[in-house]
Amino acid sequence: MQPFTVLTAVAAPLEIASVDTGMILPGRYMRRHRRPGHDYGDAFLYDLRFDATGGARADFVLNGPAYRGAEILVTWRDFGCGSSREGAAFAVMDFGLRALVGPSFGEIFEVNCIQNGILAATLPEAAIQDLWRQLRASPGAAITIDLPNQSLIAPDRTVHAFDISPLRKERLMRGIDDIDVTLEYRDAIESFEAKRRAAMPWLPTAQRE
């Protein structure tokens, strides 16, 4: 997984409240196999980005040419609320986003984002509205997120500090996910396993039949 340290990238304002995980990844995409070249990127916010005939909605912010290649989304209240579907974080990642900035996020969604190397940074509502104003005034402007220093630098160079738990920060900065963390204990797991299997040889094991 790509480590997250300092990111300077085009940011897009998404001025909609309560964008739930069902909007981020509509339910009909949940049975899709996620494979390289056929991931969830095109499904991200599909019903906001496209009309019923599949045509791009010209008035939707992410369809504007200035935001092509945006890696930061400046969201509004409760982005990622709703169902716990893990595919929503995949859709964010596959669309090419690396960071979300907003006043609040769905709790499970936020955990799923960290798991996939995406930073969800929380700033006060006034700061978010100020970022939107600047991004609207100069479409395609960049924001810098400095994770080691826990700061965000707006297009007008205003610096905003944000909080993140030390554990989440370490995981993002090292680019490690939950399995990587666990496998740092590989020796402990293996010795535990060997002792348990020796003491309880009857524990079931199955074969492919």
Add this chain to the structure above:
Amino acid sequence: MSAPRTLFEKIWSDHVIVTSPQGEAMLYVDFNLINEGQSFLAFDQLRLEGRISRRPQQHLAVTDHYLPTVNRASGTAGMANPEIRRVVEMLDENARDFHLPHVGWFHRDQGIAHVIAPELGIAQPGMLITCNDSHTATNGACGALAVPVGGGNQLRHVVATQTVWLKKPKTLRMTIDGVLPAAVTAKDVILSIIRDIGIGGATGYAVEYSGSAISAMSMEGRLTVCNMSIEAGARIGMIAPDDVTYDFLAGRKFAPKGADWNKALAHWRTLPSDAGATFDRELSFDAARFAPMVSWGTSPEDSAPIDDAVPDPARIDDADRRRHVERALDYMQLRPQTPLAEIAIDRVFIGSCTNSRIEDLRAAAAVLKGRRVTVRGMVSPGSSAVKRQAEAEGLDRIFTAAGLEWRDSGCSMCNGSNGELIAPGERCASTTNRNYEGRQGRGALTHIMSPAMVAAAAVAGRLTDVRRL
């Protein structure tokens, strides 16, 4: 001498490998069950990352949610819905690619995961078992610590590491003492408990069910009680192993054999909660006061004894509860104060991981023997082994003579993920575990109850007290 400990604490501490500074424990997973569900997300991600299954022989992939219960002989080709077919095929492919043992379509052991794990002797006392299914606690009836995991990241983590990170839950002992009245079953016990404590009543707790009513229960009944722990909010439900457990396990496919059996038995006997062990919370119930239950609303706590009536929201003081009941009655198309035994039904379903074991089928067949049903309905045994046993006992002929369909095994109409759904506005008496809006299909009206009560409803064409049939 060490401090007295609970069953849960013994098994939990037996499996802790490390504890993080944040207080989460990394626990060793003895065995993991995998269904189709969202598990393809886990395998897709493992593939993208180039990871493998660390201990493939400690997993069993079980196709249960998406299999049709009819027309099995034609295989996937006979499945009309390409999306459902694809989900079934994906588990075939994922089990093959990750070298996981798999009980699929045509396996002799085919069945619902939580029916076959105890039946095959996989669920044993003292084990930590995971599965990407909310009804995993079923296996806790065998004295195991059985924990549901998420179908994506958490399952992926179990497959790749054979461990799971969990926050230690608090402990809750539910003591059910006394003798159950005639026709009162394990399903009525757990529905009564959920009615009393609510669907969030045990949230955050690992529940141990104990007391003389539990000790007197068969393994099938205990599996039904533990199965619905999640409907009270508890992810973990368990029952201390005893002679009922050992007799049930002896001789099963994966149960210990020979000298191992005696070693295992010696270990298992150390597991029950010590006298004097303390729980974070204790609840007591009097078995003699339980009655045959039916649900009337859109949540498992919306249940009542069959001789009761639909509640009147106007008489409910709590505003939140009143709003819920109003909405539930609107959805269920029921009028306040209607006697429950006057609610006419359109169809019945007997099956699911809650009530599809041999004892459940015997109870339903005992009611249906020599009678005819007045509504449509189907019976789906919990496993192919249950199906064979039922046929050997002639139960299938009782069901078909009564006018019910005798189907193959699977999750089927419990949540309809295989496409077997109840039509909008149709009212179904069902042995399943959930009666939420749309659970059995959009607009489906579900009443959950025991197998004997469903059989009685099928005969009468309305919800009926099986004792008065």
